[in-house]
Amino acid sequence: MNGTAEFDQPVRAAAPLILQLGSWEGPLDLLLTLARAQKVDLAQISILALVDQYLDFIREAKALSLELAADYLVMAAWLAYLKSLLLLPKDPEAEPDPAEMALKLQFQLQRLEAMREAGQRLLARPQLGWDMFRRPNPEGLAEERRAVYECSYFELLSAYGAITARRNKSVHVVRRRPVMALDEAMERLEHLLGRSLDWTELSRFLPNDLADESYARSVLASSFVAALELTRQGKATLSQGAAFAPILVKARHD
Amino acid sequence: MIEGDDHALARALEAILFAAEVPLSLAELTRHVGERGDLVPTLRALAQSYAPRGINLVERGGRWQFQTAPDLGHHLRSNRETVKKLSRAAVETLAVIAYHEPVTRPEIEEIRGVAVSGGTIDVLMEAGWVRPAGRRETPGRPLQYATTPEFLAHFNLVSRRDLPGLADLKAAGLLDREPPRELPLPLGGREE
């Protein structure tokens, strides 16, 4: 295979082989360099020739007792395996399919070369800070943070409602007083009426110890309503001589 | 745009002045473009071509520079709006002003039953909803506050008369259902 001769040239030509080795970025890079030496489109590359060149290179490096990174040896083993598969009569059952393995290797080489070229084409483009320049010290744009306040109509109205309620409640709390409930007043009045047979002023049925004026008013009110209610129930009779005259009450037993 | 031979020179001058860190004198410009004769006519023509634009080329004390057109300063600030919720104190103060305007700060405090900090009214003025509305002609001449048209617009009101009355608020359940304070008690035997 003439590949060996071709490959010998660039490697031997350069000064120390060890430096050459270090200049490759891994086995794929080395393979790409060897493939380029075939001077054909990568799509037309002879994979078998490429494998031979790679294996020759590794053999030479070993003969010179050069330290080879493990991945170079792994690639060599893999390529030797691929070569043996490719040379064997075609086995349709073979897994993996050697043709596909070779195809993948070819794809990887093409792809790496494409990315390498793309990188060079990028670098060849006009670049900021070399070809184009921006303003070095722009004034900048001031940003004013303006607060926008949010408040719904409902919040506004319920706030006013709350204020109004608070004012009313505060007045009410001050005047809060003990009251006599209607039930209590009825029970009490009915009980007292049972003991008395004559007309009696309603006010005389009220408790005597009404020091708290507001409680007195409550007792008076409840007792009056209790008297009305007992009358309605037919348990009492009410009488009043004139407007604002004392109210008289009497038990009714019929 | 400038035509002919001057075009290349004008382009170079534009780029140089744009990328310069400081305004440049004629000598400095010449150093960049090389000896090209008098640069002033080209600079003048360039300045004229920029005159209607938002960027102008100007000469100040013999140095040339690009700058933004002087009338566009307001565009160089942006307003980033941040939405803030009004504090409860602010909402209440706003409500009192709306219902009682024109109203003085002591009056607001009396109605709310709490002291009103100056910041609270400031916030309402910043929001554009409250404005000072003259002084009350009473001792101390206290400042009065009232709402603004923006206030009506924000709450979608045609006028302040659109604000619901106390009865409406009550019907809407916005008032506590405590009894009003002065309920006459016509039971007076004893008091009358």
Place this chain on the structure above:
Amino acid sequence: MIEGDDHALARALEAILFAAEVPLSLAELTRHVGERGDLVPTLRALAQSYAPRGINLVERGGRWQFQTAPDLGHHLRSNRETVKKLSRAAVETLAVIAYHEPVTRPEIEEIRGVAVSGGTIDVLMEAGWVRPAGRRETPGRPLQYATTPEFLAHFNLVSRRDLPGLADLKAAGLLDREPPRELPLPLGGREE
């Protein structure tokens, strides 16, 4: 120059872009000029009016900026510019990310056939050209990398579609993860 109503908008955009510290997106421009409808037609017209000048208005990765025309670099490069050389590994890695983004580190390593040292991606991120772009939703959730608007701006690209040879590479299947099946395989000695 742009005529009529658009003139005021064009002037404002010129001034804003001139004063801006960084290239601005449409959203940022809108924040400065206020809601004025679609800004793109005005920006395009403005860019066209600057095309023959020494200063150009360009869109790079969806952001707009002024810069000097690319052919005038020789007037502007003084001794202050020092070119920072990218290593070959960094250039290749940048190309792999730009043409394959979003791409994970194992994918970069597979394409380059060699482990990517941490420093390589760091250098690209430090330059502001590459950014982490979320995780791939596959086992291990590997981090993905992509290019930035600053990358496009640096290499004078309007968008990724402008990457040199992108369409050809795509058509050749070289940006796929796997080799295309129908790719012909001239297996050297064996087939000849």
